[in-house]
Amino acid sequence: xxxxxxxxxxxxxxxxxxxxxxxxxxxxxxxxxxxxxxxxx
Amino acid sequence: xxxxxxxxxxxxxxxxxxxxxxxxxxxxxxxxxxxxxxxxxxxxxxxxxxxxxxxxxxxxxxxxxxxxxxxxxxxxxxxxxxxxxxxxxxxxxxxxxxxxxxxxxxxxxxxxxxxxxxxxxxxxxxxxxxxxxxxxxxxxxxxxxxxxxxxxxxxxxxxxxxxxxxxxxxxxxxxxxxxxxxxxxxxxxxxxxxxxxxxxxxxxxxxxxxxxxxxxxxxxxxxxxxxxxxxxxxxxxxxxxxxxxxxxxxxxxxxxxxxxxxxxxxxxxxxxxxxxxxxxxxxxxxxxxxxxxxxxxxxxxxxxxxxxxxxxxxxxxxxxxxxxxxxxxxxxxxxxxxxxxxxxxxxxxxxxxxxxxxxxxxxxxxxxxxxxxxxxxxxxxxxxxxxxxxxxxxxxxxxxxxxxxxxxxxxx
Numbered sequence: 001x002x003x004x005x006x007x008x009x010x011x012x013x014x015x016x017x018x019x020x021x022x023x024x025x026x027x028x029x030x031x032x033x034x035x036x037x038x039x040x041x
Numbered sequence: 042x043x044x045x046x047x048x049x050x051x052x053x054x055x056x057x058x059x060x061x062x063x064x065x066x067x068x069x070x071x072x073x074x075x076x077x078x079x080x081x082x083x084x085x086x087x088x089x090x091x092x093x094x095x096x097x098x099x100x101x102x103x104x105x106x107x108x109x110x111x112x113x114x115x116x117x118x119x120x121x122x123x124x125x126x127x128x129x130x131x132x133x134x135x136x137x138x139x140x141x142x143x144x145x146x147x148x149x150x151x152x153x154x155x156x157x158x159x160x161x162x163x164x165x166x167x168x169x170x171x172x173x174x175x176x177x178x179x180x181x182x183x184x185x186x187x188x189x190x191x192x193x194x195x196x197x198x199x200x201x202x203x204x205x206x207x208x209x210x211x212x213x214x215x216x217x218x219x220x221x222x223x224x225x226x227x228x229x230x231x232x233x234x235x236x237x238x239x240x241x242x243x244x245x246x247x248x249x250x251x252x253x254x255x256x257x258x259x260x261x262x263x264x265x266x267x268x269x270x271x272x273x274x275x276x277x278x279x280x281x282x283x284x285x286x287x288x289x290x291x292x293x294x295x296x297x298x299x300x301x302x303x304x305x306x307x308x309x310x311x312x313x314x315x316x317x318x319x320x321x322x323x324x325x326x327x328x329x330x331x332x333x334x335x336x337x338x339x340x341x342x343x344x345x346x347x348x349x350x351x352x353x354x355x356x357x358x359x360x361x362x363x364x365x366x367x368x369x370x371x372x373x374x375x376x377x378x379x380x381x382x383x384x385x386x387x388x389x390x391x392x393x394x395x396x397x398x399x400x401x402x403x404x405x406x407x408x409x410x411x412x413x414x415x416x417x418x419x420x421x422x423x424x425x426x427x428x429x430x431x432x433x434x435x436x437x438x439x440x441x442x443x444x445x446x447x448x449x450x451x452x453x
Contacts, residue, residue, distance in 0.1 A: 001421055003219045007226030007279075011234070014278065015271035027346070 076101065103136035105129065109143055134163050170385035178389065179243060182396040189400040193407045203413040205429050206311050213424035214441060221286050222423055228279030228330075234272045236399050238265035243392065273341055280334045287327060290318040296436065297321035315446075318437045326405050333398040340391040344384070351383035353390075 022028065076084055081101065090097050107129035125133075125142055133139045145158045217225070241249065241262060250258045299314045300321035306312035307322075314320070319327065343350045357374035360366055366374045378386070409416050415429040430438040435446035 003222040003423070004226045004230075004421065007223045008230045010223075010227055011230050011272060011275040014275040015268070018271045018274040019267070032347070 074098075081105070099136070102132055103138060106133040106136075106138050106141060137165065164379055164381045166379070166382045166385060170389060173389060174243075174392075178392055179247070182392065183244070185396050185400050186403070189403050193404065193412075197407075197412070200308065202411065203307070203408075205414050205426065206313075206432060207428045209429075210427040212427045213418075214427055214430055214438070215423055216419040216425045216430070217423045219423060222420055224279055224282035224286055225420055226279075227275055228283055228334075231272045231276035231279060232398075232402065234268055235276060236395070236402075238269040238272075239392075239395055241265045242269070270345060273338075273345065276334075277338050280330070280338065284331055287319070288331075291324045291327045293321075293324060297324065313432045313435065315435045316433065316437065317440070318434065320434065322408075326401065329398075329401050333394050333401070337391060337394045337398060340387045340394065343387040344391060347384060348380045351378070351380065351387075353383050353386040354378045 026032075074084060074086055076082065078084065083102065087097055107125035109124045111124035113124075130142070133142055139145055139158065147158045147162075242265065245258060245262055245265075249261070253261075294317070296315055296317065297320075300316060303309070303312050303314050305320060305322045306314060339352065343352050354376050357366075357378075358376040361373050361376065366372065409420065415426055418429075419425050427438070427442075430441075431446040438444075438446045
């Protein structure tokens with residue numbers, strides 16, 4: 001059962017990692033769907 | 042058991058009947074509406090009927106598109122405005138009646154390559170997608186999942202839990218090493234999260250908003266979208282790992298025919314067709330996961346990166362080359378599609394695949410947990426009782442231990 005919970009933990013780590021990585025690579029929804037002339041924050 | 046069975050059958054019959062009655066509302070004819078108070082424009086009654094999902098006869102709008110022949114003479118007042126007002130022109134757009142107003146073309150060619158002004162100005166397939174999503178897709182998808190659960194319930198009532206027929210030996214052997222279990226649970230855990238959040242996206246409006254209200258649903262739906270988008274990567278990684286680890290064990294062989302011939306012994310006690318690491322039923326699940334998993338991943342990537350990975354125009358071109366759509370009487374499928382149409386098709390396909398996938402996995406979860414004694418251990422601890430291994434995977438047991446699985450059936 002330890003392996004099962006380890007895999008579930010990995011899902012959480014991968015999800016947060018993917019979110020962070022895509023944001024840093026410029027793939028956030030804000031950046032993809034707006035132009036440089038749009039102030040985002 | 043019999044009283045419970047009768048009760049359950051009654052519930053299923055009642056459910057089917059209630060669905061039939063619910064559908065009756067759709068069959069109502071649109072009544073004639075008196076629109077003199079609005080000068081022929083739509084009335085409050087039309088709007089309310091549309092909001093209730095009832096049929097509205099739209100001909101009073103779709104036919105009201107003016108007539109170019111009514112143009113006033115050049116010397117008359119308002120002579121240059123033509124015979125069609127702005128509202129009439131847009132209604133013609135809306136209902137696809139533009140050709141009745143003359144041969145209107147634009148110089149910039151639309152995706153269909155004809156310069157059809159409607160294709161360029163109005164992305165009309167959005168309505169068809171919306172209607173399909175909240176209509177047949179939602180209804181038939183829901184019936185498929187409920188039906189699968191119903192069939193499994195009946196199977197459980199009549200067959201019960203599939204027990205280990207012989208005496209448990211108390212000795213165990215390793216069925217799946219931890220890396221394979223890790224891959225399985227990475228795929229399974231992410232699948233469950235994707236299934237639940239995906240169902241919330243499609244059914245939330247109909248089931249959750251009436252239950253918890255808009256204020257609670259909105260943040261839940263946004264959180265669900267985050268989970269769905271980001272957990273997808275774990276699913277794809279798990280899928281690749283599972284394919285790499287198990288594809289060699291899932292090549293069909295002659296034992297699969299024997300397995301199918303006795304339906305895997307699912308419906309009868311003491312029937313155990315020989316099987317290696319995976320039996321034919323498990324192979325069906327494996328290849329189902331591979332095909333559906335890859336298809337849902339590709340369409341999911343297309344949705345994750347909107348407009349960057351269109352795939353339907355290219356797929357349709359391949360299908361046309363194969364002659365499949367022509368064979369089905371669909372004619373040639375369009376090979377140039379508007380970007381939004383690509384997204385709509387990707388979304389629809391993603392959901393259709395998801396429903397089939399979920400129905401299959403519900404069956405897999407059943408047989409791997411309550412449906413069969415000892416099955417969960419294979420993925421839980423990785424250790425299975427020797428007797429279980431002899432009964433369900435006799436040839437694999439012989440390979441691993443070098444001992445015969447049955448006294449009367451020496452290793453082949």
